[in-house]
Amino acid sequence: MTLTDAAVRPGSGPRLVGGFDVEQVRRDFPVLARTVHGDRPLVYLDSAATSQKPLAVLDAERTYYELHNANVHRGIHVLAEEATGLYEASRDKVAAFIGAGDRREVVFTKNSSEALNLVAYAMSNAGAAGAEAERFRVGPGDEIVVTEMEHHSNLVPWQMLARRTGATLRWIGLTDDGRLDLSNLDSIITERAKVVAFVHQSNILGTINPVAQVVARAREVGALTVLDGSQSVPHNPVDVTELGVDFLAFTGHKMCAPTGVGVLWGRYELLGVMPPFLGGGEMIELVTMEGSTYAAPPHRFEAGTPMIAQVVGLGAAVDYLTALGMPAVAEHEHAVTAYALDAFAEVPGLRIIGPPAADARGGAISFVLHEDDGRPIHPHDVGQILDERGIAVRVGHHCARPVCLRFGVPATTRASFHLYTTTGEVDALVEGLHGVRRFFLR
Structure with a gap:
């Protein structure tokens, strides 16, 4: 046929x-x-x-609740150990699915929007962090670069960061056929750029962007790169090593997984010095009344009880897509x-x-x-x-x-x-x- x-x-x-x-x-x-x-x-x-x-995803989530429901990481009883095992097994599956070399580079979030906000707010918090967070500090005179085809989730957080810090927001325009206009790329991404955030595959235009060209220019000026993979990871083979970006965000509900779960992948050397976004349980190392220190990644960025059943469902979705x-x-x-x-x-x-x-x-x-x-x-x-x-x-x-x-x-x-x-x-x-x-x- x-x-x-x-x-x-x-x-x-x-x-x-x-x-x-x-x-x-x-x-x-x-x-x-x-x-x-x-x-x-x-x-x-x-x-x-x-x-x-x-069905494989629906069954995985239901089975978790029927047989393994417990909080993760700190419990010592059998259900807690089973739940933790299922949760962390999904981290391994996601890491393999996107070609991550280190499972600690996979941070679970609620969705792509939270993943992108995590990076933007971490850059806001860098002003009060130690010298190790220098690469994330943004202020007046710095520039944040996006594109005209961004989903609001990869535009509004950077607009907000610019307002909070006094940085300038710039963007790459579009051609008449819906592709990035890269004719003036060098004048848009300048030595003042601290971060370049752009979409891999547009949710409205369908355009698949030339990641390598944008990343190469960002590297020339020392800017961080944040890629929105919400529409690419569910539909195409994606390897973060080949992409060469610093951060990748994507969401489970667009890749046959449950709603309420997403992923931020980041280079471990960056996650290790990036300030946290949310404070609370799970993300701490030591707490006193005078102050706190933070856990190593990825737990530094997973405050509170996570979306355990949804993460288990995400792991089942990865298995399903991998099998196909x-x-x-x-x-x-x-x-x-x-x-x-x-x-x-x-x-x-x-x-x-x-x-x-x-x-x-x-x-x-x-x-x-x-x-x-x-x-x-x-x-x-x-x-x-x-x-x-x-x-x-x-x-x-x-x-x-x-x-x-x-x-x-x-x-x-x-x-x-x-x-x-x-x-x-x-x-x-x-x-x-x-x-x-x-x-x-x-």
């Missing part, structure tokens, strides 16, 4: 794109078999917002994305916001739909009509409002894919978009 042979039904499409059987994969995700609005099959095309969860093979996942999603881009080209009045071709882009496609007379159809109307057909897409600015401002649109409709998406679902979406345009015929 070829990519163009799929019928218009959610479960149809090539069975062995990327080396795994898509139909078998879909059977691992109970929600994909349900119907909505009566008897309409669910067509779930909102994976950039959150992925669905396979991330190269196979990436190949499958690339094929579905290329198929969708070709199919969208046949929809009159559809304007893609972002790269129009599948090269160096992921499976999040944002677009604006127009009537025959050229008037845009509001994305909320598009999303509502598609939902009536059982098709779940995302509408709005996708927590990336500066991108919408850059392209002169108030919002977009976004279809986003994952390892369980079929070309049949893309066909259902295309048929639905034709239906939206028919609804607005004047």
